[in-house]
Structure formats: C-alpha cells, structure tokens
Amino acid sequence: MLNIAVFVSGRGSNLRAIHAATEDGSLDAHIVLVLSSRDDAPALGWAADHGIAHSSLQHVPGADMAESILRLLEEAAADFIVLAGYMKRIPGEVVRSFRGRMINVHPALLPAFGGKGMYGHHVHEAVLASGVRVSGATVHIVDEEYDRGPIVLQRCVPVEDDDTADSLAARVLTVEHALLPAALQLFSEDRITVRDGRVYIKK
Numbered sequence: 001m002l003n004i005a006v007f008v009s010g011r012g013s014n015l016r017a018i019h020a021a022t023e024d025g026s027l028d029a030h031i032v033l034v035l036s037s038r039d040d041a042p043a044l045g046w047a048a049d050h051g052i053a054h055s056s057l058q059h060v061p062g063a064d065m066a067e068s069i070l071r072l073l074e075e076a077a078a079d080f081i082v083l084a085g086y087m088k089r090i091p092g093e094v095v096r097s098f099r100g101r102m103i104n105v106h107p108a109l110l111p112a113f114g115g116k117g118m119y120g121h122h123v124h125e126a127v128l129a130s131g132v133r134v135s136g137a138t139v140h141i142v143d144e145e146y147d148r149g150p151i152v153l154q155r156c157v158p159v160e161d162d163d164t165a166d167s168l169a170a171r172v173l174t175v176e177h178a179l180l181p182a183a184l185q186l187f188s189e190d191r192i193t194v195r196d197g198r199v200y201i202k203k
C-alpha cells in the first residue's frame with residue numbers, strides 16, 4: 001500500500017486516472033496529498049471536491065521550497081511521490097529524501113525527446129518534426145537530471161501521417177493514464193529494483 005503525493009501544474013487528468021485506479025481496486029494506494037505549482041491548476045479544485053489534502057506552492061519562496069514540500073509530505077504521511085504534469089524543478093533535498101520513491105510521466109519515449117524545454121506541445125512538435133513513426137509514454141524514476149532517471153515502463157503509440165501535436169498528445173495521454181497506475185502498482189507490490197541505472201521487475 002502506497003501513500004501517494006501527486007504533484008501537478010494543470011488539468012490533472014493523470015491525477016484522476018490514478019484516483020480511478022485506487023477506486024476500482026487495480027491500484028493498492030491512497031492519494032494523501034495533491035501539491036500544485038500554481039494556484040489556478042484545475043487539479044486543486046478537483047482534489048478539494050474529493051476531500052484530498054491539497055496545497056499550492058506558487059507563493060513559497062525558492063529558498064523555503066524544499067523545507068515546505070518536505071513538511072507537507074510529512075504532515076500527509078506521504079511515502080511516494082508522483083510527478084503528473086508538474087512543471088517546476090523538484091529541489092535536490094526532496095529528490096534525495098525520496099530516492100527511488102518518486103516517479104514522473106513523460107509524454108514521449110525517453111531518452112529521446114526529453115530534457116530541458118521538452119514539455120507540453122514542444123515534445124509532440126519535436127516528435128513530428130523528427131519523422132519517427134512511433135511515440136509513446138514513459139514512466140521513470142526521478143533523479144537529479146531532467147527526464148533521465150531509470151525507466152520503469154514505456155508504451156508505444158503510432159504516429160499517423162495526419163497527426164498534429166494535439167492529436168498525438170491526445171493519443172499519448174490515453175496511454176499515460178494506463179501506464180502511471182500500472183507503474184505505481186509495481187511499486188506497491190514491491191516488485192521494482194534498480195541496478196546500474198536499470199529497472200528490474202520481479203515476476
């Protein structure tokens with residue numbers, strides 16, 4: 001059983017997908033906290049409507065960010081972090097405290113199309129410009145480097161000739177909604193080990 005804190009910046013469709021999986025029994029976890037980088041993230045209103053503890057970090061000064069996040073996580077008794085569309089950098093202290101217990105979902109097949117500047121529509125525009133025939137979603141463990149931590153799960157989608165960044169994003173998002181709860185369930189069942197930067201999944 002995981003006690004999950006979900007970090008968001010926007011609409012929170014991945015947050016809702018995780019929540020749905022906890023409700024239908026496919027994910028053995030509780031969402032205990034939703035943290036947003038912005039006051040106006042729709043995900044915050046959704047958390048309020050569902051009685052889930054939530055908070056915005058928008059007005060927390062940079063120097064206090066790590067301490068504030070760690071305090072909120074402790075108050076909620078969170079033991080696992082999911083970055084679900086979170087657009088801000090996670091302070092190093094938080095990465096260190098949750099090493100191996102923080103994952104991110106990225107809307108492309110890492111290690112391609114990741115790193116600085118690769119977020120939102122920029123990812124899908126770069127995928128289309130490159131001419132690759134497949135894209136997909138990646139769930140990876142978060143470490144100090146953007147989009148570089150050990151890969152837990154990936155799933156492909158085709159790139160169609162008439163795709164726009166929006167149509168491709170929508171196809172990838174559907175896959176994200178399945179992949180993120182599936183990855184969390186592997187952690188919940190304690191089936192993930194990491195060796196030399198590579199994830200191994202116990203059968």
Ligand code: GRF
Nearest residue numbers: 011012013014085105106107
């Ligand atoms: C997702 O595509 C995620 O991969 C990316 O940001 C988007 C967040 O969507 N990092 P949502 O807020 O979960 O709907």
